Amino acid sequence: MSLELTEYYDEFIRYFHLAKDQQVKCNVADEEPYGMIPHMESNMDDDLMHWIELYDVVERKFAGFSQIMNDCWSGWTDDHPYWRKMQAGLHCDQRKVVAESWTGKHKDFDLPEWLYLFILHRVCGSAINYATKPSGYHNTLLFTLHKAKTIEEMIWHMKRHTSPFYTSVGYQFPKFPKPPKDSGYKRSGDYYLAEWIFADGQAYAPTQFGETKNGVWIPKDPTGTSFGTTGHHLKFQNASALGNDSSGNNNDYTVSNMGTDHQVLDSPTNGVN
Numbered sequence: 001m002s003l004e005l006t007e008y009y010d011e012f013i014r015y016f017h018l019a020k021d022q023q024v025k026c027n028v029a030d031e032e033p034y035g036m037i038p039h040m041e042s043n044m045d046d047d048l049m050h051w052i053e054l055y056d057v058v059e060r061k062f063a064g065f066s067q068i069m070n071d072c073w074s075g076w077t078d079d080h081p082y083w084r085k086m087q088a089g090l091h092c093d094q095r096k097v098v099a100e101s102w103t104g105k106h107k108d109f110d111l112p113e114w115l116y117l118f119i120l121h122r123v124c125g126s127a128i129n130y131a132t133k134p135s136g137y138h139n140t141l142l143f144t145l146h147k148a149k150t151i152e153e154m155i156w157h158m159k160r161h162t163s164p165f166y167t168s169v170g171y172q173f174p175k176f177p178k179p180p181k182d183s184g185y186k187r188s189g190d191y192y193l194a195e196w197i198f199a200d201g202q203a204y205a206p207t208q209f210g211e212t213k214n215g216v217w218i219p220k221d222p223t224g225t226s227f228g229t230t231g232h233h234l235k236f237q238n239a240s241a242l243g244n245d246s247s248g249n250n251n252d253y254t255v256s257n258m259g260t261d262h263q264v265l266d267s268p269t270n271g272v273n
Helices: 009-027 047-051 064-074 083-087 093-102 111-124 151-159
Strands: 196-198 210-213 216-219 232-234
Touching (some): 064 093, 064 111, 083 093
Antiparallel strands (some): 196 232, 210 216
16 A cells, blocks of 8 residues: 655645644643743744644644643642643643642542543533634533532533533534524524623733622623723623723724614523523
8 A cells, every 4th residue: 555645745744843843842741841931932933833823733632622621630730741830830720720620520530420521521612712812721611510420410510501612513524413493402602792891902810801690600890901902892781782882992893784682681690581
């Protein structure tokens, strides 16, 4: 058997070695610099590698969508593959929350529970969005499922989950079909926006904009937020001007193909009433 190489093979090999080098520099490694260099300071001498994090293609267990599973499996312990960086404080807020919450979970879960959890992650939260950092923490389920001790309890929590699932629908082969609209099951993209805030040039913690009340994450008064030049705050209070900016910047949105009936009045405490 012989392989016929295409004209792109050499370029693929070149990028593979660049990605492997960048993984050692910026992601994780057992050799210096142990992944400690910020991505934008990796000096890869390649525009694609500079602007887009591609190093996770080398070892998929370190890919973006796997990050939260590393936290669940290893917890906040020295078994974590990123422990050196965690000890150095080079971790996102989400990593600390998830890893600490899941520490010691092996006393509750055996193989069936872990496999069920991994499947849940793959179909209910493994989608990636490189426009949002960190890109591997879109799984809203795994921030609460540490409370469960059995598969049945995981199912109970999942059925009562109020946040959208960020699944990989559309990227699977064959493509996963969406459930029928009136089936009662969650569909990606079917949810309500209570408010929308963009703080230009800032990196606030989630608690700047919301708080937990009765077990539900709800918006709060964002007093003190610096919106920057292009920042905006959409409250959706005026059904006739849903794109009105309340930040003071007057960066209003133009509403297209939406009427006043698209506003749903509710005090977002426990969902739409």
